[in-house]
């Protein structure tokens with residue numbers, strides 16, 4: 001019999017305790033004397049557990065997770081590639097980990113040098129003039145980029161009039177949410193029959209109230225926008241700015257520079273393209289790259305490499321949108337990205353997108369034999385299947401996703417993008433080998449057969465995971481969001 | 487080197503299955519004129535050996551590792567038990583994505599549930615979310631929630647809230663809608679705050695302990711906010727909350743803050759850990775992810791993401807926030823950290839901070855030319871008025887191997903003689919003596 005899993009609060013108790021603190025080695029005074037008039041808390045209902053049991057608790061929890069180091073993780077739009085171990089080691093070096101952000105430029109030249117280098121390399125890779133590394137994630141970058149565009153329009157006296165942002169219906173949810181955050185209005189345009197931008201719809205939506213067109217390239221269906229140059233030209237002709245959601249940069253890296261596509265600003269999800277780990281939901285980093293005309297609006301401060309080879313933080317930027325983060329953004333994540341870029345070098349960058357595209361197209365062609373493929377064009381780094389063909393057996397995409405877990409691989413992104421019915425969005429990334437792809441394809445093929453022969457097997461899936469399908473309706477009805485005290 | 491493993495014959499088999507002769511045929515949708523002839527000119531490739539040498543050199547340029555830190559101002563040098571790094575660096579946690587498939591993410595989900603539970607308890611609130619980017623953006627989200635909730639626009643900031651938090655508020659909101667009511671003797675004055683409140687005020691935001699380390703009077707500020715029909719928002723340090731009465735218990739509607747001090751390194755200011763806790767009545771307006779307990783089909787306990795209809799992937803432009811990727815791994819670190827310290831350990835850390843910082847302040851007050859800038863009680867951090875520019879004191883620290891504090895002159899020119907000093911449980915008596923010697927030396931060199 002295995003011991004049941006318990007929460008920390010259900011373990012230990014009085015008499016149990018973790019690692020010790022040193023005795024106080026300075027003269028002590030009663031708290032009431034040091035903090036006169038301050039009301040102290042009466043109680044703190046917290047766990048009291050010994051160190052070995054805390055270690056076992058979290059070690060056991062860890063074994064319940066699927067993760068990239070264990071197996072295939074084809075979550076579309078998420079770029080779950082291998083995260084190099086050396087990057088973790090370097091980001092943890094004491095010289096970086098113990099650096100305080102307010103220590104002053106002279107005391108932190110190493111950090112500033114790394115920041116300036118990240119800015120420089122990302123600008124070079126994306127083809128933009130300047131980069132800020134302050135945003136902590138992609139959505140944060142979106143908001144930052146939109147604020148810079150807003151400041152630009154205001155600087156030209158068009159701030160009041162231009163308040164609309166055109167977003168295709170295939171866009172990620174953060175795009176419209178970020179638009180609202182800066183006080184703009186989202187204008188959704190329907191995608192064309194080939195899932196790319198419908199130029200007529202775009203032309204109809206564009207006018208002198210348009211602040212920006214926000215586009216994901218390749219788009220969320222995994223297709224390169226074939227008329228992207230036309231889109232950015234039309235937007236600029238209408239006086240709008242062009243924002244590129246760079247979440248899918250893995251398809252372009254080393255091959256196409258978004259700056260050359262006519263975009264004015266983009267964010268980069270370094271936790272996707274530049275291999276920093278996802279940490280079970282974060283932290284990532286969402287640096288934003290801008291064209292020359294938006295450079296004055298970058299958040300302060302900006303790391304600037306001086307003539308004398310030293311780097312200083314530049315605060316004197318009168319047109320800046322201001323600060324978007326408490327300090328320097330997710331600095332140690334950016335260090336990992338820097339280590340990764342330097343490991344790759346120019347040829348390595350191009351190899352990333354080449355193999356990412358190759359892997360995706362291979363899987364797509366294989367799986368198109370067992371699943372619907374709504375968009376048969378060659379894809380970029382990912383593709384979207386539809387599970388609608390299985391509906392006749394009473395099987396849904398969710399069932400396919402759950403059954404996949406039994407094969408030791410993670411499920412694809414499901415039910416996104418919204419424009420594909422019963423969507424299964426698959427992104428293998430370049431770090432998966434032929435054998436891994438084959439195993440995944442075989443599992444998917446087998447599930448398609450199972451759907452026809454034994455739908456119940458799928459409805460009941462997963463069968464081999466630490467828990468079975470969880471009751472989400474119950475979870476949200478009267479949500480229990482914290483433990484109860486035993 | 488791109489971490490790819492692909493043999494030539496494997497590639498041929500793939501191309502054959504795809505039905506193209508060459509890889510380039512897959513790029514037909516890309517306009518010819520934008521395809522690069524040469525990859526971007528970045529340095530590299532570097533081997534591990536070269537990379538370690540290069541970044542190792544830069545790390546050493548920081549003089550950070552060898553200096554004993556008395557710096558605070560929002561980022562603190564606290565003890566991180568060895569087990570935090572050992573557990574939080576497990577690749578099962580590090581290399582997992584957001585727990586979208588709960589059946590294979592119970593590790594992450596359970597830990598988030600424990601994090602939510604601990605943060606709710608610490609803050610005295612009913613509920614807490616899975617994390618925000620940092621203390622500043624958590625504060626912005628709190629202000630936005632207050633605005634939605636009250637239908638009012640004005641955000642009133644009371645007293646010494648961290649200047650960077652104020653700056654980020656002004657970036658996100660229209661600066662005209664943010665009123666800052668200054669301090670008197672370092673503290674927010676309830677009467678002044680009251681005078682600044684009007685029918686358009688959505689919330690009152692104060693920091694506890696405040697930017698100068700001083701302990702504010704939360705019940706008074708909560709009452710004033712509520713009288714005006716505004717929400718009360720406390721921006722709190724979680725270590726202090728182990729000792730002080732939690733603001734959620736005395737009427738704060740939302741408690742947010744920066745939790746780097748719970749198990750994350752300073753790391754030049756990021757990644758940090760924003761937290762967000764609130765009253766039950768605000769639950770459906772909360773930003774960010776939430777994890778709830780439930781059961782599977784066999785009745786076994788499990789955890790899932792919940793109330794996702796608040797979030798951007800469902801609600802899109804009407805979402806409560808645009809946040810997607812958060813600071814999950816930092817939240818895990820905080821959970822492990824709090825689990826190891828437990829109730830007693832956390833309280834001891836907080837008390838050591840009080841004892842050691844007060845000891846240092848007493849030493850400083852005895853050094854000619856130095857004086858405490860404020861009289862109000864402080865928790866872990868205090869402001870010293872120096873006989874020379876604080877910048878000089880920081881420079882003098884190099885000789886004694888200490889970073890004696892933060893030169894507040896970097897925030898405002900009129901603060902140029904002020905040094906913000908934080909003393910945590912990590913500092914021992916000998917280090918505090920060296921710090922005092924630094925002050926002596928810097929002050930005497932006038």
Ligand SMILES: Cc1ncc(COP(=O)(O)O)c(C=O)c1O
Pocket residue numbers: 077078137138139140172174175216220245247248269284286809810811
């Ligand atoms: C297409 C797209 N845009 C934006 C985002 C948002 O990025 P983040 O999660 O880093 O905020 C994501 C990923 O989540 C994405 O896939």
